[in-house]
Amino acid sequence: MSRIGKKPVVIPKDVKIEVKDRVVSVGGPKGNLILHLSDRITVELKDNQLFLSRVADTKLDKSLHGLYRALIFNMIKGTTEGYVKELEIIGVGFRAQVQGNNLNMQLGFSHPVNFPIPEGIKIETPKQTQIIVRGIDKEKVGEVASEIRAIYPPEPYKGKGIRYSGEYVKKKIGKAQATTTK
Secondary structure, three states: OOHHHHOOEEOOOOOEEEEEOOEEEEEOOOOEEEEEOOOOEEEEEEOOEEEEEEOOOOHHHHHHHHHHHHHHHHHHHHHHOOEEEEEEEEOOOOEEEEEOOEEEEEOOOOOOEEEEOOOOEEEEOOOOOEEEEEEOOHHHHHHHHHHHHHHOOOOOOOOOEEEEOOOOOOOOOOHHHHOOOO
16 A cells, blocks of 8 residues: 555645646746656546546556655645755865856866756856755756766765765775784
């Protein structure tokens, strides 16, 4: 039994939802998002609430039931509030800045790294060592943030690299400290 799928999705006043031919479109103050539904899930709109139901009680249908309810809820939250991921850059001389449609980063390589900013995503650099990724699509915001982090993930010896804000990186001791003298 899907506990998440059974919960109705409450629709705020400033959000418009349309369901046509297995396509759910959500429009809010920040933008519009579209979701194509599986043929195993049905959607019903009643009294500013969205109810999802499944065709059968197979394991696949139960998992899709909760999945599509969560996806629609995330679409509503994204079009009203939006999503934010913060990254921080740690390292001497490491910095980032937005230039046009690119995020230009100096990360200790022999060349600057240019990351093209995808459509629907806004990237800000309030400080040279801070990157803020904003957007209405939760999946896309998380994917862009992970792609930026993957350029130079934090290394465990000095802690240099790009990490999520508040992420803890367990540091290892180096080779010189690991050896003992006899």
